[in-house]
Each structure stands twice: as C-alpha cells, then as structure tokens.
Amino acid sequence: MSNESSKSGKSYVGLTGAQMFNEMLVEEGVEVLFGVPGGVLLPIFDALHKSTVPFILTRHEQGAIHMADGLARSTGKVGCCLATSGPGATNLITGLANAYMDSVPLVAITGQVRSTLIGNDAFQEVDTTGITRPVTKHAVLVKKAEDIGRCMSEAFHIARTGRPGPVVVDIAVDATTAKLTEEPSLEHDLPGYRLKTTVHMRQIKMAVDAINEAQRPVLYVGGGVIISGATEALRALAHKARIPVTTTLMSMGTFDESDPLALQMLGMHGSASANYAVQDCDLLIAVGARFDDRVTGKVDTFAHKAKIVHIDIDATSISKNVRADIPVVGDAKDILEKMLPLIESKDRSQWLAQIAQWKAKYPFRYVPNAKVKPQAVIEAIGKLTNHDAIIATGVGQHQMWTAQFYGWRRPRQFISSGGLGTMGFGVPAAIGAQFGNPGKLVIDVDGDGSFSMTMVEIMTAVRYNQPVKIVVLDNNYLGMVRQWQELFYGKRYSGVHHPCPDLAGIARAMGATGLRVSEPSDVEDSIRTMINTEGPVVLVADVEPEENVFPMVAAGKSLHEMDMGRLA
Amino acid sequence: MRHVISALVQNTPGVLAHVAGMFSARGFNIDSLVVGRTDDPRFSRMTIVAIGDDRTIEQVRKQLDKLVTVVRVRDFQDTEYVERDLMMLRVAATPEKRAEIIELVGLFRGRVIDVAKQSLTIELSGTEHKLEALIDLLRPYGIRELARTGVIAMQRGRQSDGRTEDDEQ
Numbered sequence: 001m002s003n004e005s006s007k008s009g010k011s012y013v014g015l016t017g018a019q020m021f022n023e024m025l026v027e028e029g030v031e032v033l034f035g036v037p038g039g040v041l042l043p044i045f046d047a048l049h050k051s052t053v054p055f056i057l058t059r060h061e062q063g064a065i066h067m068a069d070g071l072a073r074s075t076g077k078v079g080c081c082l083a084t085s086g087p088g089a090t091n092l093i094t095g096l097a098n099a100y101m102d103s104v105p106l107v108a109i110t111g112q113v114r115s116t117l118i119g120n121d122a123f124q125e126v127d128t129t130g131i132t133r134p135v136t137k138h139a140v141l142v143k144k145a146e147d148i149g150r151c152m153s154e155a156f157h158i159a160r161t162g163r164p165g166p167v168v169v170d171i172a173v174d175a176t177t178a179k180l181t182e183e184p185s186l187e188h189d190l191p192g193y194r195l196k197t198t199v200h201m202r203q204i205k206m207a208v209d210a211i212n213e214a215q216r217p218v219l220y221v222g223g224g225v226i227i228s229g230a231t232e233a234l235r236a237l238a239h240k241a242r243i244p245v246t247t248t249l250m251s252m253g254t255f256d257e258s259d260p261l262a263l264q265m266l267g268m269h270g271s272a273s274a275n276y277a278v279q280d281c282d283l284l285i286a287v288g289a290r291f292d293d294r295v296t297g298k299v300d301t302f303a304h305k306a307k308i309v310h311i312d313i314d315a316t317s318i319s320k321n322v323r324a325d326i327p328v329v330g331d332a333k334d335i336l337e338k339m340l341p342l343i344e345s346k347d348r349s350q351w352l353a354q355i356a357q358w359k360a361k362y363p364f365r366y367v368p369n370a371k372v373k374p375q376a377v378i379e380a381i382g383k384l385t386n387h388d389a390i391i392a393t394g395v396g397q398h399q400m401w402t403a404q405f406y407g408w409r410r411p412r413q414f415i416s417s418g419g420l421g422t423m424g425f426g427v428p429a430a431i432g433a434q435f436g437n438p439g440k441l442v443i444d445v446d447g448d449g450s451f452s453m454t455m456v457e458i459m460t461a462v463r464y465n466q467p468v469k470i471v472v473l474d475n476n477y478l479g480m481v482r483q484w485q486e487l488f489y490g491k492r493y494s495g496v497h498h499p500c501p502d503l504a505g506i507a508r509a510m511g512a513t514g515l516r517v518s519e520p521s522d523v524e525d526s527i528r529t530m531i532n533t534e535g536p537v538v539l540v541a542d543v544e545p546e547e548n549v550f551p552m553v554a555a556g557k558s559l560h561e562m563d564m565g566r567l568a
Numbered sequence: 569m570r571h572v573i574s575a576l577v578q579n580t581p582g583v584l585a586h587v588a589g590m591f592s593a594r595g596f597n598i599d600s601l602v603v604g605r606t607d608d609p610r611f612s613r614m615t616i617v618a619i620g621d622d623r624t625i626e627q628v629r630k631q632l633d634k635l636v637t638v639v640r641v642r643d644f645q646d647t648e649y650v651e652r653d654l655m656m657l658r659v660a661a662t663p664e665k666r667a668e669i670i671e672l673v674g675l676f677r678g679r680v681i682d683v684a685k686q687s688l689t690i691e692l693s694g695t696e697h698k699l700e701a702l703i704d705l706l707r708p709y710g711i712r713e714l715a716r717t718g719v720i721a722m723q724r725g726r727q728s729d730g731r732t733e734d735d736e737q
Binding site: 129130133134137138139141158190191192193314315316319320323 | 577578581582585586589590593610611623626627630631633634635636637638639640
C-alpha cells in the first residue's frame with residue numbers, strides 16, 4: 001500500500017501547491033471530495049475548478065465529513081473532505097472524533113492561514129492540528145508547497161493501514177500559492193509508523209489449542225473483522241468448529257443473521273441469547289473488537305467463566321478493559337486464516353442445543369398495538385429490501401431497533417455511529433454511502449431528534465441527485481434519554497420533549513418527496529412507495545411515542561441481569 | 569510502581585503536545601518528562617517517569633508506541649539500567665556556614681558553581697534518591713531556589729544485546 005507514485009515518472013515542477021494537492025487527490029483515487037470552501041482555500045478551489053475529482057458542496061462541514069465517513073464505511077475506501085480554516089475546521093471535529101472512535105479511514109484537509117500569520121490570532125485562525133490531535137490518528141501542518149505531496153500521500157497511507165482512522169492535513173494558504181521549483185519527494189518519512197506484518201505463530205497455536213479444548217466457546221466479533229475483510233474466514237472458522245457468533249454494533253452483517261450460529265448483537269441492548277451465551281461460555285474469542293462498556297456491562301463479571309482470546313491489530317486494545325489470557329496481535333483475516341487449518345471440527349451439540357433454546361425463547365420482539373410500532377417499521381424495511389439495502393442510522397432508540405430488527409446479511413451494510421454515538425450522523429452518512437454505491441438502495445433509518453440535527457443535507461442529496469431514502473421514526477421525543485428518565489428517574493421527563501413540525505413538508509420544501517404514515521396497516525405500502533419513488537424521499541412514521549428498547553442491561557449491571565421489559 | 573520509559577520521537581512540531589496530550593487524555597500520571605536532542609537531528613529522546621500498576625504502564629507503553637511520531641519505546645523495568653537527574657540548587661550560606669555546606673556537597677560529589685555573599689549555588693547529578701538526600705540535608709540552611717532536569721536513563725552496556733526494543737509480546 002505504500003507510496004509508489006514517484007515511480008510514475010511524472011514531473012510536478014511548475015505546479016502550484018494547490019495544483020499539487022489536486023494531483024494527489026487523483027493519485028490517491030479520491031472519487032468524490034465533500035466540503036465547503038472559504039477564504040484560505042481559494043487557491044485550492046481554483047485548482048479544483050479544472051479537476052477530474054468532483055467536488056460536492058455540502059451545507060455544513062459536519063455534513064461533509066459524515067458523507068466522507070458513510071462513503072468509507074460502505075466501500076472500504078478512504079473518504080475525503082475539505083474545510084476552510086477556523087470555523088470550517090472546528091465544524092469537522094465531531095466527524096473526526098466519530099471516525100476515530102469507529103476506525104474509519106478518512107483524510108480531512110483543512111485550509112490554514114498564511115504561515116507567517118500562524119499564532120497571531122489571524123482572521124479565521126485556529127490551531128487545527130492542536131485541536132484535532134486527540135481525535136485523529138494523525139494530524140500534520142503543511143507550510144511549504146514541496147511538502148504537500150508527501151504529506152498527503154502519508155495521510156492516505158496512515159488513514160487506510162493498520163487500525164484505520166481519520167488524518168488531518170492542515171495546509172497553510174501560502175503553501176498552496178507557491179510554485180514547485182524542484183521535483184518534490186513523495187517518499188514517506190514515517191519512521192515511527194511501523195505496521196505489524198508478522199503474527200506470533202506461538203500465540204496463534206495457543207489460541208487454537210484453547211478453541212480445540214473449549215466446550216462452550218463464543219466468537220465475539222467487532223468492526224475489525226469487516227475492516228480486514230475477514231468475513232469469509234470468520235464464517236469458515238465458525239462453521240468448522242461449530243462456534244456461535246455474536247456481533248457488535250460495528251460488525252452487524254459480518255456474520256449472516258439467518259445462520260443458525262448467529263447470536264446477533266450483544267451488550268446493553270443485545271439479544272438475550274448473545275448475552276447469556278457470553279456469560280456462560282468457557283472461551284470467548286474476541287476478534288477485532290475492543291470490549292466497549294456498552295458491550296461488557298459490568299466489566300468484572302463480563303464473560304466471567306471464560307478464558308479470553310483477543311485478536312486485534314491494535315495492541316493498545318488488548319487488555320485495556322478486559323484482561324486477555326491469550327492475546328494475538330495482527331490482522332484478523334490473516335490470523336483467522338492461519339488458525340483455520342489447525343482448528344478441529346467439532347460437534348458441540350450440547351452447547352448449540354442450549355444456544356438454540358435461548359434463541360427460540362428470547363428472540364427480539366415487541367408487543368403490537370393500534371399504533372405504528374417502530375420495530376415493525378424496521379422489520380418491514382428488512383423484508384421489503386430483502387435484507388440487502390445499505391442502512392444508515394442516527395443515534396438513539398431507532399438505532400438500536402434497527403440493529404435488532406433489520407436482519408443483517410453482509411458486511412458494510414450497516415452504517416452507524418458506534419463509539420462516539422453521534423446524533424445527526426444518519427442523513428449525511430446515507431448520502432455519502434449513496435455516492436459510494438451508485439445504483440444501490442441506501443436507506444437512513446432515523447429518529448426525529450437525530451434527523452433534525454443534519455436534515456439540511458437533504459438539499460445536498462436533491463442537488464446532486466442522490467436517491468437516498470430516509471425513514472424518520474417520529475415520536476416527538478429524544479427517545480433514548482426519555483427511556484432512561486422513565487426507567488431510572490421516576491418518569492420525570494426533562495428536556496426530552498421534542499415536538500416536530502411537518503418533517504415531510506420540510507423535506508418537500510427542500511426538493512425531496514415527503515411521505516407520512518400513521519396507521520400500522522399502511523406501513524408496508526408506504527415503504528414500498530418510498531422505495532419505488534425516484535430521488536430522495538423522506539418517509540415520516542408517527543410511531544408509538546413511549547416505546548422502549550428491550551432487552552436492556554442497565555448501567556453497572558452484568559450482561560445476564562438483563563431487563564426484558566414488558567416482553568418478559 | 570515507578571517505571572522509567574524512554575521514547576525516541578521524530579523531531580517534528582507538535583510531538584511534545586501529542587505525547588503530553590495522550591498522557592492527560594488517558595489519565596496517566598507522570599512524575600517527569602524530559603526531552604532532549606540525540607546524535608541524529610531527525611530524532612529527540614523523551615524520558616518519562618510514570619507511576620502505575622503493571623497494566624497501566626503496559627497501556628502507557630503501547631499508547632506511546634501507537635503515536636505516529638513516536639519511533640521506539642523502551643520500558644527500563646526489569647532491565648539493568650542507569651539513571652541520572654541533574655539539579656541546581658541555591659542555598660542560603662552565610663560566610664560562617666559556607667565551609668560546612670561545601671563539605672556536605674563534597675560528600676555527594678556535587679560542585680559549587682556560583683558563590684555569592686549570602687548563598688551558594690550547587691550542581692549535583694545522580695539518582696533521584698541521591699538528589700533528595702542532599703536536599704534534605706541542605707533544607708535547614710534555607711533553600712532559595714531549586715531546579716531539576718528530571719530523569720534520563722540508559723540501559724547498561726553489557727545487556728544491550730538482550731531484549732530488543734521491538735519485542736512487543
């Protein structure tokens with residue numbers, strides 16, 4: 001993956017820094033660049049004027065970076081966005097932190113004031129690298145035209161390799177106007193960035209022995225499986241050794257939920273079967289997952305009967321929250337493929353019978369009534385899209401219901417903000433995913449709270465003919481917070497009532513089709529209409545306002561102490 | 569447990585902020601952090617004294633190593649190493665007390681680097697323990713000013729072919 005561009009024999013002498021920037025976008029295969037212009041970016045925008053890389057003008061920089069993120073998550077490519085200095089850069093922060101928490105490869109380019117003015121509180125100046133450093137994989141300031149090529153090449157390399165993440169390249173405006181008088185070196189200067197390419201065979205053998213000896217193993221797999229492309233290796237291993245698989249929010253779809261070995265999601269709102277299996281297993285094999293507190297519940301009792309194998313490319317993830325008995329540092333696909341021939345075929349019928357019993361007894365379910373149930377809307381979307389659409393979400397109850405009820409079949413199908421929990425992610429992420437997947441059906445399942453935060457980007461979808469479909473589960477509440485107030489604060493609803501105007505009407509005013517559904521019997525038809533309508537569509541579903549997400553593991557509780565709610 | 573950790577870092581702007589920011593963001597405690605040039609202008613050496621249990625220190629080491637601008641990390645724990653801290657100390661010294669203080673400093677192999685009418689400035693290097701021992705002895709005379717570099721460390725020569733710095737597991 002390292003930079004080879006200097007071999008192309010191309011000469012960059014005579015180009016301005018801004019033109020060099022454009023050359024690097026082309027070189028790195030950037031398909032779309034999302035962003036908002038500004039004063040210090042004028043030279044760059046002049047270079048983009050003639051560029052083959054299409055520029056997508058978003059309504060807000062947060063929209064731009066979430067679009068780049070949605071494109072990256074749904075395709076595996078590096079997403080790219082551009083923002084001006086000062087407020088442009090600060091508007092990217094949420095998107096950077098969001099991508100950092102979920103290991104999404106992004107390159108965010110920001111304009112910076114003239115290098116001689118840096119530090120003088122110039123107009124629209126902020127210390128962009130200083131502000132972004134804690135929420136990025138790397139951040140660099142470029143002050144000279146001759147460094148633009150190398151720094152951008154390094155940024156793409158860092159973003160996409162190892163544990164991926166966002167990288168900021170902050171470019172001073174005078175670096176973009178200066179002309180290259182000599183051939184710039186594109187050779188990477190990253191002595192501190194060493195990729196782990198070899199895996200300790202001894203560790204793999206220890207993990208294999210543990211798996212072969214286990215009576216009740218569980219595979220707990222996270223986003224790393226998707227990133228490393230290990231879906232097939234995982235499936236093969238799970239089937240050969242007959243090990244049930246639970247996925248995190250970051251890896252929905254990497255293990256087909258129609259498979260009898262699938263336990264679906266685990267954790268705070270995970271399936272009872274997944275949580276019981278984790279608490280009862282004698283071996284937990286974590287692959288590309290990081291033992292997030294929303295997964296583990298009370299950490300002391302998490303998988304308390306189990307020995308823990310932890311496979312991860314990021315050594316810092318190992319034994320950070322839960323001590324691993326057998327750590328294996330490296331690429332998930334590489335490791336799983338090396339393990340596969342050493343794994344013994346096993347029957348494990350007793351354990352699987354127990355799993356099947358839990359799955360039969362505790363499926364995700366809800367109690368239908370005369371109102372539109374949000375879970376029913378998502379089930380219907382799953383059915384009517386044959387479980388094959390790309391689904392983005394915001395953050396909150398609707399996100400959990402979507403994870404629970406869609407029925408995931410393949411990786412890179414579920415685009416959702418996991419670590420940071422960024423409300424407002426859904427609309428722009430879906431648009432970005434649509435840019436990355438032309439012709440495919442992309443649906444944002446959103447809540448009225450999340451939707452309100454970034455719905456302005458519907459204008460972007462309309463302008464650039466991106467036919468995203470958006471389903472707003474409108475309950476006039478910030479539902480997840482309301483649920484916690486109901487359950488843990490004596491129903492004292494505070495700051496959660498969220499009355500919405502006619503959201504379908506707003507969508508129409510922005511040039512999209514706006515639909516509304518209020519009757520349970522109309523749900524399927526309205527979804528069909530939405531799917532069959534050309535262009536962007538917003539379907540607002542008036543749902544049961546005080547529906548709760550269950551099962552639920554309350555804060556500080558162990559996974560087996562789930563509250564099954566009114567379902568029990 | 570006190571660990572002395574050495575990190576070879578790229579000599580680029582923001583490296584110190586990056587390392588210091590990581591420590592504060594992750595809630596790690598540091599006793600001292602020293603940055604200095606190396607023989608290679610491309611790199612600087614940071615020496616960090618961190619306090620924590622084994623698990624915390626292991627995280628410190630790994631988190632440091634993860635930073636793009638950090639080239640190599642070494643924890644001196646369980647290795648043979650030497651460490652030095654350098655101190656300058658100005659102590660009140662009337663002419664009557666002067667000889668007494670100079671004698672004390674001599675026992676520690678410190679040096680007097682400045683003499684004034686009412687004070688002496690002393691230079692001493694050694695382990696933190698040694699420095700603190702002298703500070704304790706000089707305190708009754710009246711310490712006017714004190715500056716320390718913080719600890720730097722190096723592995724002892726004969727062991728240098730032992731554990732390699734890249735050994736991760």
